[in-house]
Amino acid sequence: MKFYLEVWRQKGPNGAGKLEHYEANDVPAEASFLEMLDIVNEDLTKKGIEPIQFDSDCREGICGNCSLTINGVPHGPGRGTTCQLYMRKFRDGQIITIEPFRADSFPVERDLVVNREAYDRIMQAGGFISERAGSAPDANSVPIPKVVADQAMDAAACIGCGACAAACPNGSAMLFVSAKVTHLGLLPQGKPENDRRVLKMVRQADKEGFGNCSNYYACEAVCPAGIPASVIAHLNRSFSFASIKESIGVSV
Numbered sequence: 001m002k003f004y005l006e007v008w009r010q011k012g013p014n015g016a017g018k019l020e021h022y023e024a025n026d027v028p029a030e031a032s033f034l035e036m037l038d039i040v041n042e043d044l045t046k047k048g049i050e051p052i053q054f055d056s057d058c059r060e061g062i063c064g065n066c067s068l069t070i071n072g073v074p075h076g077p078g079r080g081t082t083c084q085l086y087m088r089k090f091r092d093g094q095i096i097t098i099e100p101f102r103a104d105s106f107p108v109e110r111d112l113v114v115n116r117e118a119y120d121r122i123m124q125a126g127g128f129i130s131e132r133a134g135s136a137p138d139a140n141s142v143p144i145p146k147v148v149a150d151q152a153m154d155a156a157a158c159i160g161c162g163a164c165a166a167a168c169p170n171g172s173a174m175l176f177v178s179a180k181v182t183h184l185g186l187l188p189q190g191k192p193e194n195d196r197r198v199l200k201m202v203r204q205a206d207k208e209g210f211g212n213c214s215n216y217y218a219c220e221a222v223c224p225a226g227i228p229a230s231v232i233a234h235l236n237r238s239f240s241f242a243s244i245k246e247s248i249g250v251s252v
Contacts, residue, residue, distance in 0.1 A: 001027045001087060005040065006097040007052055010108050013115075017108065019097070022052075029088040033076065034059060034066055036087055037098075053111035059083040061224065064161025068112055069099040074163035074222045081161065081224045101166035105173070105209045116162050118208040119176060123160075126200035127180045129189050148186050155183035157225040164219035164227075170211030175219040177201050178235035179227050185238060195242035195252035202239055 003024040010017030024040050031039070034056050041051035057065040066083040070076030076085045090096060098112065106114040144152075158179035165173045181198050184190030190197070213232055220229040245252050 001029055001090075001092045003027060003036070003087075003090065003093070004095045006095065007112070008099040008108075009052070009111055011110065013107055013109055017111075019099075027087055029086070031087050032059070032083055033068070033070070033085040033087065034083050053113050055113050056083060062159065064159040064163075064224070067101050067114065067116075067161050067163065067166070069101055069166060071097050074101060074166040075161075075224055079222075079224060079226065081159075084224075101162055103162070103165045103168075103171040103210075105165065105171060106162055114162075116160075118210070119160050119162060119173070121208060122173065122177060122201055122204045123180065125204035126193070126197035127184070129184060129193065131189065131192050142188055144187070152183050152186040155179045155186070155227065155231050158183075158223075158227050159225055161224060163222045163224065165210060167218040167222040168211065168213075169216055169218065170214055171209075172213045172219070173205050173208075173210040174213040174232050174235065175223065175227055175229065177205050178231040181238060182231040182234045185234075194238060195245060198235065198238045199242050199246065199252065202235070 005022045005024055006019045007022055008017055009020045022040055022044070024036055027036050027039055034054070037052060037054060044051050054068065055065040057063045059066065061081045061084040064081060066081055067074065068076070068082045070082070070085070075082050077089055078085060100108050100112045100114045105118045106116055109115050158176060160176060164175035165171055181201060184197060185194040217229055220227070242252055
């Protein structure tokens with residue numbers, strides 16, 4: 001297969017980037033999108049041209065580092081991470097535009113690589129459980145209703161790739177923050193700190209420059225983990241209750 005690529009090239013965070021044209025030749029249909037870029041980079045290296053810089057790690061759909069915007073869609077067509085996107089999804093001879101994630105809070109480091117430390121700082125603000133819970137208890141010693149366990153597990157599937165913020169017209173990170181707050185807040189170990197957690201994480205997201213949710217549902221459409229937008233409603237309720245408690249002087 002052959003593809004015509006329009007790839008974003010940018011030498012550094014302060015450099016002016018632009019789309020540059022490349023050809024991807026003799027690409028197997030079973031190759032992943034990142035393997036296709038590997039083939040292109042091998043050809044560029046032979047020609048003495050600097051390879052295209054992009055992030056990858058596990059290449060198994062787990063880590064979320066392989067975050068690219070493909071033809072305007074974070075992670076490209078279908079539901080999954082970029083590394084799990086295969087070239088058979090595209091037509092032979094198709095023009096493919098490849099850009100980094102587009103969100104003000106994810107500054108471009110170089111070419112297709114963005115800095116997503118903003119998500120790390122949101123997690124550091126409250127996305128954890130600091131209460132001592134002792135060693136792991138027997139699985140059946142703390143009964144949790146199945147519906148609650150299922151909701152918590154669904155939210156815990158978030159890999160923090162940033163596709164939700166990149167897809168949102170507002171650059172909102174609400175789906176990411178909501179997934180973390182919902183996951184921890186539904187479980188007994190996370191309930192004692194839930195009010196503090198939601199206040200700190202939402203305020204940190206605001207501080208990082210992420211926008212507000214306007215219910216476009218673009219985040220849900222591109223999330224490779226299938227996180228439902230209903231977790232945002234859970235976050236809004238938690239944040240409202242925590243804000244009221246804080247405003248009337250109740251300890252949170």
